Amino acid sequence: MNDKSDAPGKSEYFDKAYRAPITLWGDVRIPEELKDIVETYKPKTSLELGCGLGRFSAFMARQGIKATGVDFSPVAVEKAKKRVANNEHKPTFIAGDVTNLEMITEQFDVSFDVGCFHCLDEDDQQKYVSEIYRLLKPGAAHLLWTMDHARSDIMLNPNYIAKVFENHFQLVNSKSSRRRIISSHWYWLICAK
């Protein structure tokens, strides 16, 4: 019988994946959409949800941004910290669940998520939205990349995303994508504080 530690929504599932030398989602390229966020908003601080091995937060730190990355896989977070140990500009990596980030109290200029949101079920999606709303400054942007078909069997599309975020964010743009050959979307959301 499959105990729940093997489910993709659990940190143990990702711990196992991150113990391997490479992960399925090991695309090292920095998305143009993330570079555009830096260009457009010129953020001084950034928060990454589901940072994995931390290469995108490491990119943000290299731009001079005070970058924080959160992931619930302690294995990923330890690897992420080791990878930047000798960097001049290091992000802060924190082991934590994106549905409860009470250990973070700072307010951020931008946040982003490349592949975490689609791991969440509907209840956890609402907790995620509340947490990033709490942690973003008024008018701050949240950049989101999700697969169209979430692991929990939810179909994600612009209407769905607009609805999930509607109490706290405005969906200002979306773009369909074949990142990693996966049917997916980029979403740009603005914190309506």
Ligand SMILES: C[S@@+](CC[C@H](N)C(=O)[O-])C[C@H]1O[C@@H](n2cnc3c(N)ncnc32)[C@H](O)[C@@H]1O
């Ligand atoms: C597909 S991976 C993407 C990792 C990274 N963004 C990248 O593109 O390399 C999804 C990440 O989200 C993390 N994750 C999933 N659910 C999470 C949760 N509830 N809280 C924190 N991290 C979570 C996983 O541990 C995993 O590192």
